[in-house]
Amino acid sequence: MxxxxxxxxxxxxxxxxxxxxxxxxxxxxxxxxxxxxxxxxxxxxxxxxxxxxxxxxxKNKDEILFRIITDVGSDLLNELNKVISKHDDPVECLQDMIFTQILFSIGAAKKMKIYLEEQYQLPPSLKEKALDQHRQLYDLYYNKICEIEKQGLLYQKIDKVVMTFGIFSNINWVYRWLNPIGRLSVEEVALQITDMLLRSVLKNSPLST
Amino acid sequence: MxxxxxxxxxxxxxxxxxxxxxxxxxxxxxxxxxxxxxxxxxxxxxxxxxxxxxxxxxKNKDEILFRIITDVGSDLLNELNKVISKHDDPVECLQDMIFTQILFSIGAAKKMKIYLEEQYQLPPSLKEKALDQHRQLYDLYYNKICEIEKQGLLYQKIDKVVMTFGIFSNINWVYRWLNPIGRLSVEEVALQITDMLLRSVLKNSPLST
Structure with a gap:
């Protein structure tokens, strides 16, 4: 062929x-x-x-790496923006964003591994562009947390930057340990992680009752 | 010299x-x-x-990598075992374990980066030994969560394996974003992450009131 x-x-x-x-x-x-x-x-x-x-x-191998990283980053941003456009309620929106990103990450586990572990190999100019995309992703979550705060629903003792990275860490680690054909389904694990994260950032989690 | x-x-x-x-x-x-x-x-x-x-x-470069990884892993296990021996109450113990591991990770950030990101470069026999150490670390946290469950204090809707990896993800991600001379001190961030994690795994967090 x-x-x-x-x-x-x-x-x-x-x-x-x-x-x-x-x-x-x-x-x-x-x-x-x-x-x-x-x-x-x-x-x-x-x-x-x-x-x-x-x-x-x-042009070279760096450009191939850059494309893999920015393609998966841009797919993820699109998915999250679609979720955001669907919700008026910021808590429901955050819930859906976390769930969606976990499913996305498991579905694109190899690309996510490269995205998260090989980015530092990029030369400075390309790394800067890739980091811009990370910041956009960060802002989507940070802004949603600010909206939740405005509604008086946020747990106040944790800094919003720490919260945002707390959410990222859990979402970004999942491809390292989750076996897609394990005892629990990917959806079950994604729901449980979403529950964990909402309980950790909300005054009262709607899922905890 | x-x-x-x-x-x-x-x-x-x-x-x-x-x-x-x-x-x-x-x-x-x-x-x-x-x-x-x-x-x-x-x-x-x-x-x-x-x-x-x-x-x-x-013997070779692999052996150097193996030593860096197992030395830092063994230091961490020692620190955690010291913490465990200090506490009778499993909730206080888990709290102290998380706090201690975050401070340890920031203090040994370069070694932790290698420990977490380069382990897959080891040849199979050495990788297996390094993974044994990971499992010991995992067991310390998993067993503590089981003790908390026995006392009836655990939030029941999340699987204990998911909880344990949820804790790990947050602890293990912190060296990637925390600036040790940033707006918040390392101790402040470590306390807040500990709070986040306890709120996510306990029925009622002692820190949340």
Whole structure:
């Protein structure tokens, strides 16, 4: 199947198909062996193309990493913005955001591993752009916590920055331990983590009764 | 200062001093550049010794990583066991364990980064040994949660495994975002995170009133 490109041959699939294939292959390799150990040659070999074939789509390996990270970040931002647009009540909204992000993270576990563990490998200019996206994500949660505070429903003894990172830590750790085919379903675990987090930030959790 | 060893020379300091220096230097390099990018040559250069000098103390780079990981893991287990021996009340004990581990993690942030992010680079036999240590740590928390349950104080809607990983996620994430010289002191943040976690796992948190 001529799905990649051969040295000296014309690229046989559209650039975006090839791009997609490179990104998928790189995701597998980076998640399995770590970014540094996976080489452009390894990726090219699996895409069944030459090294130079990769350079049709990406300037270098850093750019491939950057694309994996910002693509998954942007998918996640889209998902959360869709959730936010659905809710007027900030508590229900936060609940849905946490639940949605956990399901998203488990569904995209390999990409999330790269997003969370390999970002520091990016060169400074790309790292800064990736961090901008992190900040947008952070702001969505922080702003929701501020809305809850305005309604007088927030537990007051914890700083809102600490709360926001507390939520992130739990959501971001879950791909490291949750077995999607384990004793509890992903949905059950996501509901329970959402419950834990809401109990920790609200004066009175609507789920606790 | 002849603190390292020169090629062909006798080692001029005790093996344990040299070992200590290699481990400190490797910790700095692994934390800064990641395990894969830091070479034995880089470490040797900074210890002011030859490559072979390192092999007096360690079989290879994997063994250095293994030692950093298991040393910090064993220090942490010791700290937690000291805390456990101090308390009869399981809630007070869990509170102290979380607080202590957060302070420990911030104090040993570089080692913790390696412990949490580079463990997967170990070869299988060493990884298995390192995971044994993780399990011991996990058991300390899980058993404490079981004690709390026996006293009828645990919030019942969350699975105890989910709770234990919820606690770990928050403790283990903190070195990634907490600025030790930020607006809040490390102790303040540690107290607030402890409060968050206790509120999330207890029926009624003693701190919430």
């Amino acid at each position: 001529a799905s990649g490109c051969e040295k000296g041959e014309k690229v046989q699939v559209g650039k975006s198909d090839l791009e997609e294939k490179i990104l998928e292959t790189a995701t597998e390799l980076f998640a399995e062996h770590g970014y540094v150990k996976a080489s452009v040659r390894d990726i090219a070999k699996l895409v069944k193309g030459s090294n130079s074939c990769l350079y049709v789509c990406f | 002849a603190s390292g060893c020169e090629k062909g020379e006798k080692v001029q300091v005790g093996k344990s001093d040299l070992e200590e220096k290699i481990l400190e230097t490797a910790t700095e390099l692994f934390a800064e550049h990641g395990y894969v990018k830091a070479s034995v040559r880089d470490i040797a250069k900074l210890v002011k010794g030859s490559n072979s000098c390192l092999y007096v103390c360690f």
